[in-house]
Amino acid sequence: MSEPDSISTVHRIAEAVTEAVRDGRLAPGQRLTEADFASRHGVSRSSVREAFRRLTADGLLAFEPNRGVTVRILSRREIDNLFAVRGALEALAVRLSLPALKAAPERLLALLAEMDRAVADNDMPAFSTANAAFHALFAEVADNPLLSETLTRLSNSIYWLQFRMLVDRRQVFDSHAEHRRIVEAILAGDAAAAEEAMRTHVDGSRKLVQQLPDSHFAG
Template identity: 50%
Template structure:
């Protein structure tokens, strides 16, 4: 039960960050989760520690725990590494996609419908599913763990881009290229398309106002 409670707090905080209810730099108060939600102090502390380890939260002396706020360089570095990891995942997943094209074709059709309806919320959800499906199809547990680590650390950036800029819909062109290459068995082309897709998302993040980034020292 204790383990499931820790996981519950982790999920609550993660979802709050992902959806923007906890903004970058926001301080987390332990009592909000013990008194407000009824979890024990040890459960909340362990959950916070997990999220600090994952990169979603940060700890500072005299300030406590807060939602991580990246510098512009850190954001660039994250997207550079993420592009490499997801590019590799796409290459490894291509043989599976070639043998099971319907899963990816159907998901792409749903993405296309979300764009046509200008539904940012649905597009965001399907975009996450798109990347998760490819990472799972790569069938490499170590790679999957690494991808999830970077995905968690930039939840707030992804949310801000998706709700603030319709330009994100242009990234669906990349999805189409990726799926086309994967189901045709073009591993190199699929990998290259994914790398460019992630780097494009990074460019959108860099277009955000300075307020969303930590000041470099």
């Protein structure tokens, strides 16, 4: 197998694991085996091993002696720390992207409309997809590769993937009002209000997660 093919295969396996966590098919604490993923995807165990290594570095997986690779479980304090960093970086992305998005808001407004439809249809998968694209747009338009890479790594950690399926659906949909406040501040050219709205939005997600029982967290 050539080097580019190997890189592509590792990326594909990493994406498959991330998607399985996002969809709730892999639960926090669940053990993963190289042989199982290699057989399921028709790839070498070395490619699976490298994908697991990358996801462990990103914080989605963990290596535990005598257990091997598992889906990582975070403590409540680690959740708070993660959301604090995420909120600060998302607010920065909003500030940096605001001039360009105010001048050309079409993509932003289209994603807002997608989330409107998903809420009206009670369609959580569609809402989650549009929500992820909404947040990714700010980092993309900010045109700061380091910021974008860091936010991507945080997104690939436990951040929201493992908890989206657990929190109350209505509360998740209710958070959509905060998306509208972010967009309104951007259209008004009010960077301070847009940043504050994003911080409030991210902290709202943290609070939803922290409402879950202790059994969902590491000791």
